[in-house]
Amino acid sequence: MLNFSEIKLVHIDDHLLFAQGINSLIGNETFINELVHAQTLAEGLRIVEELQPELILLDYFLPDSNGIESLRLLNKTSPSSKVILLTMESNPDVMEKCRREGAIGFLQKSISKKALLEALNNALQDIPTFPITVQSSAETPNSPLNILSKREKQIADLVTEGFTSAEIAEKLFLSDLTVNTHRRNLIHKLGLKNTAQLVAFIEKLKFSEKGSGV
Amino acid sequence: MLNFSEIKLVHIDDHLLFAQGINSLIGNETFINELVHAQTLAEGLRIVEELQPELILLDYFLPDSNGIESLRLLNKTSPSSKVILLTMESNPDVMEKCRREGAIGFLQKSISKKALLEALNNALQDIPTFPITVQSSAETPNSPLNILSKREKQIADLVTEGFTSAEIAEKLFLSDLTVNTHRRNLIHKLGLKNTAQLVAFIEKLKFSEKGSGV
DNA sequence: CTCACAATACCTAAAAATTGGTATTTTTCC
DNA sequence: GGAAAAATACCAATTTTTAGGTATTGTGAG
Structure with a gap:
């Protein structure tokens, strides 16, 4: 120690x-x-x-x-x-x-x-400690979400929960302009079109990757 | 016959x-x-x-x-x-x-x-003929979607696929004003807030009701 | 120490969604 | 036949999202 x-x-x-x-x-x-x-x-x-x-x-x-x-x-x-x-x-x-x-x-x-x-x-020492009993659903080695940055994943989650950019900005202590930039980037990175497709994408992932490691 | x-x-x-x-x-x-x-x-x-x-x-x-x-x-x-x-x-x-x-x-x-x-x-004789091998996912007797009309369900599906109101209107040969009315009504009927929550709701239903009858 | 990327934030403009109404016609059900 | 529900459509105003940029700061990898 x-x-x-x-x-x-x-x-x-x-x-x-x-x-x-x-x-x-x-x-x-x-x-x-x-x-x-x-x-x-x-x-x-x-x-x-x-x-x-x-x-x-x-x-x-x-x-x-x-x-x-x-x-x-x-x-x-x-x-x-x-x-x-x-x-x-x-x-x-x-x-x-x-x-x-x-x-x-x-x-x-x-x-x-x-x-x-x-x-x-x-x-x-800046070393994370997380139980590895269950592989986290969104951090699967080959998850499409891995091309997103942490912030982007976080914002994707909040969008999926129905929060507007202004609400997300307030939660995360950011400018709503920043949130908009992240939204734009993550939709673009995933090759999607709009919020609806983003939400559908995230929800489908949740279920398709569920049960694989449990 | x-x-x-x-x-x-x-x-x-x-x-x-x-x-x-x-x-x-x-x-x-x-x-x-x-x-x-x-x-x-x-x-x-x-x-x-x-x-x-x-x-x-x-x-x-x-x-x-x-x-x-x-x-x-x-x-x-x-x-x-x-x-x-x-x-x-x-x-x-x-x-x-x-x-x-x-x-x-x-x-x-x-x-x-x-x-x-x-x-x-x-x-x-106007009698539908559909196989009953699998209970259809969205027509489950106690599905929350049953409070929606046919048109509303249909439009909810298209929204979930990422189409805009204008695109849906074109597909269904409707005015986009009509599509907007349907969207408003169905979000209100389901007690939701916006498109993101609607999409999440629909996607979750698809998975939660899946496998029950298969 | 760079170089790349992430995260932050701003500007502008257009497109789309949301809200709050109303209103007509068609279908469906009793 | 008459009432209720569904489907259609419009107006107007506001909010939100999307799209095109740019730019600065911090951080981690090599």
Whole structure:
């Protein structure tokens, strides 16, 4: 295990019992200088803004947000912090979305102490930690989506969910002009014609690539 | 079997051998007054326009068109003619589309003489003849699409394929204003927001209802 | 250190979709 | 026959998307 010092870690989770567990598990690790807990995303954002921690452990389900939205806001508040998601049960699609939102890890809460520490160390070295139980549907080696950049995939997803460019821009803290550029590029890259074809393309992929690795 | 007289039938099929087979099978039936054969859709349209036949037997794959486009053009040329599709192999989705395009029957070419005559008689009495091997995906008893009218379903399909309102209007011989009205109504009926959500909705239905009856 | 690519953002103009109406005709059903 | 639903079509205004550019900044690979 590598040697880091002065590492600040913020744990955002509304389950107090689990938070205490985390605290007793890794609170005494020498490489962790500060371990702060928040019960809501709002509280977490305040703390993260002040501390600018190296690491964030984030519960996927929070009373005032979900993992995807939380990732966006945390990234906005502290772009340099590495965020590792914690969930009770893992869905490959959810995991994939988190990866696209910039999470550096995705762990189930049933994980061992050893594995958790490994994930934290990995994160500090910029090494992602994602379970490989199920090949993520959209990251299949030969998926047509691989010609798209991360941002483009992310925007393709949001378009498919029915958001307009202005709404997507707001979510991702971008100019709607930027979102338009990405939309144009991704439609062009995929050889498509318009939004309808893009959505149909994405939806078909979801289903055609589903079940292959499960 | 009922008694019809003066029935004109046009058979449009590029396979001459099969056309001869049809001719020898039903050419001598007393209820058929005239049986004309065409090898292409273009030729078929000319003949149909002139004859205004009661019945049309239509091959799904033609050198100059496919079943869906052919149905549209035939319906435009002679709205009162009943069209029965003939295909080598039947795909339930294709069948469903033909039904929506106004076909009154859908038969495999491997059908028996008896069944063919039955389908013809049915058609003359306005009774549809469709194989029930697989429950059609979009006509499932409790499909959310059942709140849509035929036209709306048809337009929803075309939107999902990426056609603009203007293109759909041209295909269906409608005003684009009409197509816009249908689009508005169907999005509203389904409680959706925009084209992207409509396409996602339709695509998801295709997959969620698939396999249930196969 | 470049070179390529990704991500960002802007301008302009045209095309398309959406919204909110209304209205007529045709079909379908009781 | 009469009511309801479907299909058709129009007007007008706004929003959104699409298409043609350009340009700057950051980042990762070689």
